[in-house]
Structures are given as structure tokens and as C-alpha cells.
Amino acid sequence: xxxxxxxxxxxxxxxxxxxxxxxxxxxxxxxxxxxxxxxxxxxxxxxxxxxxxxxxxxxxxxxxxxxxxxxxxxxxxxxxxxxxxxxxxxxxxxxxxxxxxxxxxxxxxxxxxxxxxxxxxxxxxxxxxxxxxxxxx
Numbered sequence: 316x317x318x319x320x321x322x323x324x325x326x327x328x329x330x331x332x333x334x335x336x337x338x339x340x341x342x343x344x345x346x347x348x349x350x351x352x353x354x355x356x357x358x359x360x361x362x363x364x365x366x367x368x369x370x371x372x373x374x375x376x377x378x379x380x381x382x383x384x385x386x387x388x389x390x391x392x393x394x395x396x397x398x399x400x401x402x403x404x405x406x407x408x409x410x411x412x413x414x415x416x417x418x419x420x421x422x423x424x425x426x427x428x429x430x431x432x433x434x435x436x437x438x439x440x441x442x443x444x445x446x447x448x449x450x451x452x
Contacts, residue, residue: 355382355447356440360425361405365436368429373398377405377427384409385421385440385448403429418442420451 359381366374380396388394390411397404409423420441427434440448 355386356449357447359440359448359450360423360436360438361427363436365425365427365434369403369427370399373400373403377407377425380405380407381423381425381440382448383407384423385442390421403427415441417444 356378359378361369361374361377361381366377369377376396376398380394384394384407388409390409393406393408395404395406405425405427407423407425409421412419412421414420418441420439422437422439424435424437438450440450442448
């Protein structure tokens with residue numbers, strides 16, 4: 316009986332842990348008619364002047380790296396990406412998360428390397444209730 320009770324608790328804890336995992340879908344409910352990307356972000360630092368001159372595929376890869384840094388990576392640890400043609404790459408480094416009201420927020424830096432030249436941008440993004448991240452503007 317005791318073993319069954321322990322196994323039940325383990326099963327419930329596992330289910331709770333997995334319930335926090337979700338695939339973020341998109342669609343018509345997004346503000347401004349924007350579709351939610353699979354990265355959990357519709358825009359980021361790479362969406363501004365930092366991404367100028369990058370291909371659409373490289374911007375998508377860079378945006379996914381911003382999301383990974385914000386959502387999964389320990390503060391101060393870089394998330395690196397490389398462009399499809401090898402001529403562009405970057406590093407995203409997020410700081411430790413902090414609370415603003417009911418939202419988790421993180422400051423982060425994105426450095427892009429194109430043709431040997433580096434450029435970077437800094438920003439802050441906050442996590443929405445649906446799991447997506449939005450940069451503060």
C-alpha cells in the first residue's frame with residue numbers, strides 16, 4: 316500500500332512538471348495581427364537595426380536564440396547561433412530574471428558578427444502569461 320502511495324505521488328509530480336511544457340501556437344489572437352512564432356517571440360532585438368543585412372533565415376535563427384536565452388538559459392551564459400551561409404553569427408546573453416508585477420523579465424544583450432564586424436544591442440523582455448516573450452519598447 317505504501318509503495319502504491321509513493322508511485323502515485325511520483326506520477327502526479329511528473330505530470331505537474333510536464334504540464335509546464337507547452338508548444339506555443341499562434342494565430343489571430345496575437346496583438347496587431349502578428350502570428351506567434353514557434354520560438355515564443357514575434358520580435359526581439361534582432362528585429363530592429365541589429366538584424367539589418369541578415370537574411371530572413373538568419374534573423375529567424377537569431378530570434379530563436381534570443382528566446383532560448385530568455386526562456387531556458389542561466390544568467391550570464393551565452394546562447395550562440397550561426398547563419399546558414401556561415402557569414403553571420405551571434406551570441407545572446409540574458410541576465411538573471413526579475414519580477415515586475417506578475418511578469419518575469421530579463422535584460423539581455425545580443426551581439427551579431429557579420430563580415431568580421433561586431434554590433435550589439437541591449438534590451439529587456441518580459442514573459443507573457445501565454446509563455447511568449449516581448450521586448451519592452
